[in-house]
Amino acid sequence: MKRLTASHFRRSSFCKPRLRNPMLWLTAVLAIAAASMIARAEAPRVLPPGEKPKDKRLEPLKDLNGYFPFKPSATPEEWAKRSERVRRQTQVATGLWPTPAKTPLNAVIHGKVDRPEYTVEKVYLESYPGFYVTGNLYRPKGRNGKLPGVLCPHGHWANGRFYDAGLPAARQQIVGGAERFENCGRFPLQARAMQLARMGCVVFHYDMVGRADSQQISGDVAHGYGKPRPAMEGPENWGFFSPQAELRLQNIMGLQTYDSVRALDWLCSLPEVDPARIGVTGASGGGTQTFLLGAVDPRPAVAFPAVMVSTAMQGGCTCENCDYLRVDTGNIELAALFAPKPLGMTGANDWTKEIATKGLPELQQHYKMLGAEGKVQAFPFLHFPHNYNYVSRAAMYGWFNKYLNLGLEDPVIEEDFQPLSVAEMSVWDDAHPKPAAGDDFERGLSRRIAADSDKQIAELAPKDAASLAKYREIVGGAFDVLLGHGLPASDAVEFEKTQENDRGDYLEFAGLLRNAEHGQELPALFLQPKAWNKQVVIWVDAAGKAGLYGTDGALKAEVNKLLAGGTALAACDLLYQGEFLAAGEGPVKNRKVHTDRQFAGFTYGYNHPLFAQRVHDLLSLISFVKHNEQKPERIDLLGLGGAGAWTAAACVQAGDAVQKAAVDTEGFRFAKLSSFDDADFLPGSVKYGDLPALLALAAPHALWLAGEGAETPALVKAAYAASGRPDDVQAYHGNPAEAAAAAVDWLLKK
Secondary structure (H helix, E strand, O other), X not given: OOOOOHHHHHHOOOOOOOOOOHHHHHHHHHHHHHHHOOOOOOOOOOOOOXXXXXXXXXXXXXXXXXXXXXXXXXXXXXXXXXXXXXXXHHHHHOOOOOOOOOOOOOOEEEEEEEOOOEEEEEEEEEEEOOEXXXXXXXXXXXXXXXXXXXXXXXXXXXXXXXXXXXXXXXXXXXXXXXXXXXXXXXXXXXXXXXXXXXXXXXXXXXXOOOOOOOOOOOHHHHOOOOOOOHHHOOOOOOOOOOHHHHHOOOOHHHHHHHHHHHHHHHHHHOOOEEEEEEEEEEEOHHHHHHHHHXXXXXXXXXXXXXXXXXXXXXXXXXXXXXXXXXXXXXXXXXXXXXXXXXXXXXXXXXXXXXXXXXXXXXXXXXXXXXXXXOOEEEEEOOOOOOOOOHHHHHHHHHHHHHHOOOOOOOOOXXXXXXXXXXXXXXXXXXXXXXXXXXXXXXXXXXXXXXXXXXXXXXXXXXXXXXXXXXHHHHHHHHHHHHHOOOOOOOOOEEEEEEEEEEOOOEEEEEEEEEEOOOOEEEEEEEEEEOOOXXXXXXXXXXXXXXXXXOOOOOEOHHHHHHHHOOOEXXXXXXXXXXXXXXXXXXXOOOOOOOOOOOOHHXXXXXXXXXXXXXXXXXXXXXXXXXXXXXXXXXXXXXXXXXXXXXXXXXXXXHHHHOOEEEEEOOOOOHHHOOOOOOOOXXXXXXXXXXHHHHHHHOOOXXXXXXXXXXXXXXXXXXHHHHOOOHHHEEEOOOOHHHHHHHHHHHHHOO
């Protein structure tokens, strides 16, 4: 029976000599050789003492000020696959996977202001029950037939819709060529809506959370959050930005994006609006909302996000960030999801100043590949700072005129107008009093959103093959985003052997496992019986590869039993285990990006959580074993010592590469975690069913399960029954101290 040998590894392309300090390495090799002569076995060290793996993940974390290039797909088919993944990631991140149950809008329209060419009305409508979207509706006068509709999210200008730059600033804008009229310079947000109405569009100019009339959650919370609020944390009564909210992917960006979806619902429902001709435009934070709405909702036909689409800074506010949104992607690709529909944008002397050379060429290539050449354009006005001034608005008017088929003479020239006062714009008055607001309202809203989500996920519980497929699509699709990576390709992982020891009945190989695509380098250990049965157990332990050994330094009895049965073992130090830690370094936590603002989205919006990264490591190990030229016939997982949850997740992501999984959960639940820097913190995990959901997604893998008390979770039993293999989940209810031995006995069964 063929076995892994030194000559075999030397023939392998991934076993090249290591070029390190020769004296240091020689010292380490001699030390290892001496250790191998000791009667008892010890966990081999792969790297010289004091040296850590050269793993990209040990470098500084990525943050919103990083570099976010976009690599266009080569073919429409390749883009279809990629765009599905990025779109789902966007929906998951913003809490819109699946879409929340839509409450009746119950829109109230009142307080009409009549102008010669258009009217303006006050509007509020329910996004979630008791939570309102507020704004102004501009309607053109003297128009017949169906009219185009335009949504105008306003961004971060002070006071939102009520923004007044002041007369001195407006005059300075005129002098600098940014504006034509004092009123337009003072009230640029109104000017945009006014001119679009004059052009024949029905315009809804609506508030971001915490701006203008939307004060149910204050601006200090929505945009200014920086420090934990202990009173807004806890398993029963939590608010936004808490660990409990992050575990359910409740965030202000998602709330605002859902407001945009509901605003679009309402605009499309107006009898005079043509739902096939919907445009969206906003600047800065409103630009973010523009391309986010285009990413999660197929209805907008034309988009014009101003001064926001960039390979540089991605959005500095808490309302523009959320967990997972820009992990392995960025604003250029998020905007590219709108293709092949017309996409215009502006640049300024801010983070968008390089759009013409970084971002636009890739978007143009992308549009050309999709057969929509010419339908994407950037207008870089670099002599102006961050803005949505007349020059930028004029570019947008021309874009909408062309692609909303307005039929106006080009160029469209913005004219002066009579501004609305705050009283004329504000939706709240004696007859329409302000709704509930403050901390209690925020807690109640969080609970209502959670209850709706819990109901939707519960209704997906598998009952038969069809519902199991739907469960995998929705819940499995969500965990695929949370975990971030699937099984690496057959040629993606290489092994560099650094030592080989003959231990009598088995061979011991140690070395470095590398996934070049993701910059991973893992100290790994393989134990292969000389009479190998072509089966491999991947041993997963909170102690890393050292988990194969007992406190006496000898292989654990369970390991010896597997070896005696002819089964090979593979183990590695996952990120921040074993050789990733310096001598004496204790338990680790999730790292945070460098910022004074303690918001999880600033970290997890750009970086995989440690839990997911450890699952990535297991997937690299599984892929290497599966695709090794020794061709193992069966790969099983064994997760013990606090590693049960990682093992379950890896089993789900590995697909049919794994045959059996033995998991001791030790009663772990993500919902018990109270800090977002906990090493096992996985945002969104509670929303989608916590650990039982991962175990259910493992069906139909044969599953041995310990640590769950007297009863196997009902969801797990339901999933296995729906898969047609109810007996393939076996619960262990014996002595926890004997669980490892029982798991090994189960794995050794055919």
